[in-house]
Amino acid sequence: MNEPEAAPLPERDPAQTIDVIVGFIRSQLAQTGFRRLVVGLSGGVDSSAAAFLAARALAPDDLLVIRMPYRTSSPGSEADAQLVVDALGCRTERVDITPMVEPMLGLIGPEEDPSLRVRRGNVMARQRMIVLYDRSAAFDALVLGTSNKTEALLGYGTLYGDMAAALQPIGDLYKSQLRAVATELGVPERIVAKPPSADLWPGQTDEGELGATYEDLDRILFALVDRRWTQDRCVAAGLDRSLVEWVAHRVAQTEFKRQLPPVAKISLRTPGIDHLYPRRRPGSRRES
Amino acid sequence: MRYVVALAQLAPRLGEVDANLELAAGWLRRAAGEGAQLTVLPELALTGYLLSDLVPEVALRADDPRLAQLSRQAPGMLVTVGFVEETDDHRFANSAALLRDGELIGTHRKVYLPTYGLFDEGRFTRPGDRIRTVAVGEPLGRIGLSVCEDFWHASLPMLQAQDGATLLVNVAAGPARAPGSAAGLRAIAGWHRMQDTYALLGTVAVAFCNRVGNEEGLTFWGGSRLLGADGSVLAEGPLYEEALVVGALETDDLRMQRYALPLLADERLELVRRELDRVIAERGGLEPPPEPES
Numbered sequence: 001m002n003e004p005e006a007a008p009l010p011e012r013d014p015a016q017t018i019d020v021i022v023g024f025i026r027s028q029l030a031q032t033g034f035r036r037l038v039v040g041l042s043g044g045v046d047s048s049a050a051a052f053l054a055a056r057a058l059a060p061d062d063l064l065v066i067r068m069p070y071r072t073s074s075p076g077s078e079a080d081a082q083l084v085v086d087a088l089g090c091r092t093e094r095v096d097i098t099p100m101v102e103p104m105l106g107l108i109g110p111e112e113d114p115s116l117r118v119r120r121g122n123v124m125a126r127q128r129m130i131v132l133y134d135r136s137a138a139f140d141a142l143v144l145g146t147s148n149k150t151e152a153l154l155g156y157g158t159l160y161g162d163m164a165a166a167l168q169p170i171g172d173l174y175k176s177q178l179r180a181v182a183t184e185l186g187v188p189e190r191i192v193a194k195p196p197s198a199d200l201w202p203g204q205t206d207e208g209e210l211g212a213t214y215e216d217l218d219r220i221l222f223a224l225v226d227r228r229w230t231q232d233r234c235v236a237a238g239l240d241r242s243l244v245e246w247v248a249h250r251v252a253q254t255e256f257k258r259q260l261p262p263v264a265k266i267s268l269r270t271p272g273i274d275h276l277y278p279r280r281r282p283g284s285r286r287e288s
Numbered sequence: 289m290r291y292v293v294a295l296a297q298l299a300p301r302l303g304e305v306d307a308n309l310e311l312a313a314g315w316l317r318r319a320a321g322e323g324a325q326l327t328v329l330p331e332l333a334l335t336g337y338l339l340s341d342l343v344p345e346v347a348l349r350a351d352d353p354r355l356a357q358l359s360r361q362a363p364g365m366l367v368t369v370g371f372v373e374e375t376d377d378h379r380f381a382n383s384a385a386l387l388r389d390g391e392l393i394g395t396h397r398k399v400y401l402p403t404y405g406l407f408d409e410g411r412f413t414r415p416g417d418r419i420r421t422v423a424v425g426e427p428l429g430r431i432g433l434s435v436c437e438d439f440w441h442a443s444l445p446m447l448q449a450q451d452g453a454t455l456l457v458n459v460a461a462g463p464a465r466a467p468g469s470a471a472g473l474r475a476i477a478g479w480h481r482m483q484d485t486y487a488l489l490g491t492v493a494v495a496f497c498n499r500v501g502n503e504e505g506l507t508f509w510g511g512s513r514l515l516g517a518d519g520s521v522l523a524e525g526p527l528y529e530e531a532l533v534v535g536a537l538e539t540d541d542l543r544m545q546r547y548a549l550p551l552l553a554d555e556r557l558e559l560v561r562r563e564l565d566r567v568i569a570e571r572g573g574l575e576p577p578p579e580p581e582s
Contacts, residue, residue, distance in 0.1 A: 264507075265506055
């Protein structure tokens with residue numbers, strides 16, 4: 001009775017979650033007057049689950065899945081992406097970003113220098129964004145986001161890169177919840193089970209780079225954010241103090257990545273401050 | 289008797305309570321050096337304004353030793369400071385504390401939380417439900433505290449004047465709208481008109497301390513003012529810049545001012561209450577209260 005409450009993983013109800021997200025995607029399309037979606041597919045569990053969700057909301061012909069490897073991308077990722085495309089029967093394109101990013105990467109410095117990895121990775125992520133938005137214009141579609149809640153809260157993503165999207169179907173699902181949803185959706189087990197990786201350099205894994213397992217990170221984030229626990233309470237519940245402190249710091253440090261940039265208020269009505277409307281309203285729907 | 293008031297028109301740091309306590313202590317020592325007997329720090333001077341979900345992280349109990357310690361920085365001086373107050377039953381209020389020599393003399397919890405236009409206060413703090421004045425001893429008498437938007441409701445300062453206030457202290461964090469334009473100047477002129485009117489109609493001195501600095505996209509405009517009970521402007525701070533604005537009230541003048549202009553004494557409080565009761569009942573669709581026997 002006096003034992004401190006253990007820090008649980010976030011709750012899961014994959015079937016209901018899927019219903020909500022499919023309804024969300026459909027209503028966003030209806031509100032905006034679009035019929036189609038474009039999604040970048042790496043072959044990882046996040047983008048695979050996003051593509052599966054899109055396929056539940058749309059006819060296969062209205063979903064365009066784009067694979068965008070770089071020359072060092074793992075061949076395993078491409079094979080996994082192919083599994084998803086085969087399962088969904090949707091449209092797909094393969095765009096090699098290597099010739100697009102090499103000139104820029106050349107300006108940054110040598111590939112072998114580990115201190116340049118994040119900058120190089122950002123260039124690749126932003127190049128993929130450019131491709132996705134260009135294809136979305138050509139395909140008359142919205143770009144579907146693939147960021148999950150764990151990485152959004154940790155700021156583990158590239159601003160205006162992989163974080164850029166018209167809508168974020170899995171942005172409120174922690175990684176552990178997302179895996180359960182992916183399994184329920186029928187995402188191939190191989191994809192759900194493999195170690196998550198941004199695949200921005202050979203051998204990179206999320207958990208290696210973040211220095212913690214997604215399970216530990218999710219327990220801490222769920223306690224700090226959703227349950228509003230103090231850091232001390234997390235530690236009393238058995239979570240590692242240094243990791244708890246690191247996570248709390250990281251969430252605070254990356255707040256800017258989750259918000260639009262501030263506008264210096266000059267006038268009587270300022271976008272984002274006191275010019276506030278629903279994202280879509282009567283009159284903003286595009287004519288299809 | 290001359291009574292020196294200092295308005296510390298400062299720019300607090302958002303969310304950094306300890307840093308702001310230190311900052312405030314420095315301003316209090318400066319004010320003491322200027323001979324101030326009362327120093328007013330702005331609304332949320334210990335926390336900054338756009339707190340959102342930081343509210344529970346920066347909240348202090350009114351009896352927090354850090355507040356007492358702050359007021360000990362200037363022995364004998366009255367200090368008003370804005371902070372986020374957490375009550376015993378965990379309500380979070382935008383409060384002003386009145387302290388002297390480590391002792392909490394009074395608090396006021398912001399009654400009117402603007403939640404319109406660029407304001408979203410009602411989402412993060414709860415409104416106060418008391419309008420009182422605080423006895424501070426001679427020569428000043430009683431202070432009526434209020435926080436920013438409270439002044440946009442004339443009933444509040446006028447009630448405090450009826451309740452014996454000789455000085456209305458309003459602490460503010462007023463964000464500029466349309467700075468430099470005619471509309472922006474009108475907004476500031478609106479504040480001036482309110483202060484002038486309350487001093488005139490309440491025959492009461494007014495101290496208005498508004499912060500400066502910038503948070504997110506907002507810029508706070510300063511322009512703190514001290515008015516005598518005859519409406520004269522005794523001190524006025526610059527716009528947008530940090531400043532210690534110092535002026536002196538002449539407390540002996542109040543007696544003859546209130547003899548010459550007996551507005552407070554002439555107020556028909558019973559009549560006002562009766563008509564208010566009627567209006568409240570009618571607005572609620574209720575039977576009006578019975579007319580008093582004549």
